Amino acid sequence: MSAFWYYVFTLVFFLFDYFILAMGLNIQYGETGILNFAYIGFVAVGAYITGVTGMPSSAGTGQQYILGWGLPFPINLILGGLTASALALVVALIALRRLRTDYLAVVLISLSLVLYDVINNYVPLFNGADGLYNVPEPLAGFFKLTTNSFVPFFAMLTGVVAVIMWWVMSRITKAPLGRTLRAIRDDDGVAATLGKSVFRYKLTSMLIGSFYAGVGGGLIIQFGGSFNPTAWLPGETFVVFAVILVGGVGNNIGLLVGALLVETLLIHLPAFLPSIPGHPGLIEYIDTMVVGVLLMVMLWFRPQGVVPERIRRSPFTLAKRSGQTLDDRAVVVPVAPVEITTAVGQETTNG
Amino acid sequence: MAERNEPVAEGVFALRCQELKKSFQGVMAVTGATFDVPQGMITALIGPNGAGKTTVVNILSGMMKSDSGHMQIGSTDVTNWESHKIARMGLMRTFQLSRELGGLTVLENLLVAPQHQSGESLFNIFFRPGRAKREERENTERALEILNTYGLYDLRDKRSRELSGGQKKLLEIARGVMASPKILLLDEPMAGVNPALIDRIGGYIMDLKAQGMTIVMVEHNLNVVEKICDHVIVLAEGRTLATGRLSDLRANEEVVHAYLGEVINASTTR
Ligand SMILES: Nc1ncnc2c1ncn2[C@@H]1O[C@H](COP(=O)(O)OP(=O)(O)OP(=O)(O)O)[C@@H](O)[C@H]1O
Numbered sequence: 001m002s003a004f005w006y007y008v009f010t011l012v013f014f015l016f017d018y019f020i021l022a023m024g025l026n027i028q029y030g031e032t033g034i035l036n037f038a039y040i041g042f043v044a045v046g047a048y049i050t051g052v053t054g055m056p057s058s059a060g061t062g063q064q065y066i067l068g069w070g071l072p073f074p075i076n077l078i079l080g081g082l083t084a085s086a087l088a089l090v091v092a093l094i095a096l097r098r099l100r101t102d103y104l105a106v107v108l109i110s111l112s113l114v115l116y117d118v119i120n121n122y123v124p125l126f127n128g129a130d131g132l133y134n135v136p137e138p139l140a141g142f143f144k145l146t147t148n149s150f151v152p153f154f155a156m157l158t159g160v161v162a163v164i165m166w167w168v169m170s171r172i173t174k175a176p177l178g179r180t181l182r183a184i185r186d187d188d189g190v191a192a193t194l195g196k197s198v199f200r201y202k203l204t205s206m207l208i209g210s211f212y213a214g215v216g217g218g219l220i221i222q223f224g225g226s227f228n229p230t231a232w233l234p235g236e237t238f239v240v241f242a243v244i245l246v247g248g249v250g251n252n253i254g255l256l257v258g259a260l261l262v263e264t265l266l267i268h269l270p271a272f273l274p275s276i277p278g279h280p281g282l283i284e285y286i287d288t289m290v291v292g293v294l295l296m297v298m299l300w301f302r303p304q305g306v307v308p309e310r311i312r313r314s315p316f317t318l319a320k321r322s323g324q325t326l327d328d329r330a331v332v333v334p335v336a337p338v339e340i341t342t343a344v345g346q347e348t349t350n351g
Numbered sequence: 352m353a354e355r356n357e358p359v360a361e362g363v364f365a366l367r368c369q370e371l372k373k374s375f376q377g378v379m380a381v382t383g384a385t386f387d388v389p390q391g392m393i394t395a396l397i398g399p400n401g402a403g404k405t406t407v408v409n410i411l412s413g414m415m416k417s418d419s420g421h422m423q424i425g426s427t428d429v430t431n432w433e434s435h436k437i438a439r440m441g442l443m444r445t446f447q448l449s450r451e452l453g454g455l456t457v458l459e460n461l462l463v464a465p466q467h468q469s470g471e472s473l474f475n476i477f478f479r480p481g482r483a484k485r486e487e488r489e490n491t492e493r494a495l496e497i498l499n500t501y502g503l504y505d506l507r508d509k510r511s512r513e514l515s516g517g518q519k520k521l522l523e524i525a526r527g528v529m530a531s532p533k534i535l536l537l538d539e540p541m542a543g544v545n546p547a548l549i550d551r552i553g554g555y556i557m558d559l560k561a562q563g564m565t566i567v568m569v570e571h572n573l574n575v576v577e578k579i580c581d582h583v584i585v586l587a588e589g590r591t592l593a594t595g596r597l598s599d600l601r602a603n604e605e606v607v608h609a610y611l612g613e614v615i616n617a618s619t620t621r
């Protein structure tokens with residue numbers, strides 16, 4: 001396979017993978033209003049756990065890591081997602097019940113930094129700063145894939161996973177559950193007075209979103225075969241935020257567009273450009289700046305994103321239901337007004 | 352309207368509170384609110400600006416914890432319960448400054464209100480989709496009927512943050528009604544709306560009472576209180592000054608002095 005197609009499929013992989021990551025952050029932030037600034041931490045946990053549950057025991061690998069169960073794909077991937085959710089459960093029980101959105105955001109930033117330091121420095125966990133490498137290519141033996149054919153294969157497989165996860169997410173966001181999450185996003189005090197357990201729903205949203213984060217991370221380590229702390233600097237969270245803000249918060253199709261614009265075209269495509277002579281790595285820095293500028297421009301001129309959240313119209317109307325008239329204008333059946341303002345002789349506008 | 356001015360003393364109480372107190376960093380907002388709300392009637396909560404009416408409503412709806420005191424809904428002690436649990440006891444409220452769920456449409460604002468919807472659980476979404484859909488359809492039909500009654504039907508697919516102030520007031524009441532509460536607390540439902548709409552909202556409130564709902568409304572307009580309220584609670588400087596029928600309160604010098612004075616003179620000299 002030519003280098004060209006190798007690049008193309010790498011881009012395709014990241015498009016689908018960031019679509020998954022964006023869906024996870026979107027249900028937390030876009031639907032529920034939770035500012036999860038530790039999102040990339042959940043992605044990393046998913047990646048590491050997918051790695052160490054899929055890799056054989058660490059003895060003789062030259063690496064140090066826990067578990068080493070040698071589980072087949074996709075069981076290790078699902079475990080990665082579930083572990084990210086488990087971490088979310090712990091965080092939620094400690095911080096979600098008590099804290100307001102903004103304080104929670106600060107706690108989550110700190111969490112992300114702590115998590116980073118622990119994993120980076122505590123070698124026996126996930127091999128410290130060197131990270132995991134030589135992670136087996138999933139299903140390669142089963143389908144007799146070569147190093148070359150693995151890339152397009154796994155990019156397409158990620159596409160299939162993304163489509164399944166998109167279908168699941170659409171069901172959730174279209175259901176009354178999604179509506180209740182959006183009610184909490186708009187005003188959690190009102191949602192509570194309407195009988196909604198805000199904590200329970202925020203927790204649900206955290207768990208679902210973190211599962212998506214974990215699976216997205218798991219796919220990254222399976223695709224690249226390695227994962228180390230440089231892959232998930234805490235600032236990476238903002239790339240995922242950029243994806244959903246540019247694409248359109250609260251709209252699943254918008255997220256795919258955001259993943260294409262930000263992740264594929266701005267972050268990954270330039271990495272394949274020849275470096276500027278004498279300035280290695282400069283392109284990556286310019287890249288990060290371009291994402292920042294794009295984010296500001298979008299927030300200023302088109303805060304709703306490229307594909308805005310759509311209005312969810314009801315399929316039902318009174319007229320259609322009762323079959324009285326063909327147009328769906330309401331037959332207003334008002335309750336008789338009480339004469340309050342008119343009775344005391346006050347001036348009225350049209351009473 | 353014959354039952355409007357029946358005595359309420361020996362009736363059943365939907366809501367009772369004793370010696371509720373609340374201060375904000377030294378500011379005593381509520382210093383001793385004690386009153387009973389008679390079941391199935393319209394009770395007015397009146398008092399000067401800053402008397403603590405909204406704070407009482409906030410405590411009753413669980414949005415604020417009282418520093419001391421007790422409250423009970425029916426025969427259940429619900430002192431300092433979380434708001435969603437109080438809501439499930441059948442108490443709903445509206446806000447003095449409308450708090451619509453702005454990103455949701457008018458119809459969706461109502462659809463959030465029903466309790467324990469099947470489609471709110473992950474399990475049901477994927478494993479009992481039929482049941483969730485059926486329930487959603489029933490809820491939607493009921494919501495459309497309510498919107499029709501409240502004159503908001505044509506606005507059903509509009510984002511609620513785009514409504515006018517008066518429309519938002521109506522939406523707040525309609526959303527509360529959609530939850531089928533036993534007790535509805537209305538914080539100044541008629542503030543800032545035109546006279547014709549005041550009459551209409553008055554009609555809605557009377558209609559809710561006719562359906563058996565217990566209403567508590569914070570209200571400054573004594574014409575409204577006179578016309579539709581059965582029972583009045585006067586709050587001044589954070590404590591209950593008097594309770595009773597408006598006509599009795601007019602004879603109460605303390606009340607007249609604290610609050611009613613000018614207003615009564617204004618409306619009786621016409
Ligand atoms: N969240 C708060 N923080 C600090 N002080 C508050 C708060 N809410 C109310 N107060 C104070 O408590 C007192 C009572 O306020 P409250 O809103 O209950 O009055 P009210 O009777 O509803 O008045 P109005 O008729 O103007 O609506 C006021 O002095 C107010 O400044």
Ligand SMILES: [Mg+2]
Nearest residue numbers: 404405406447
């Ligand atoms: Mg008030």
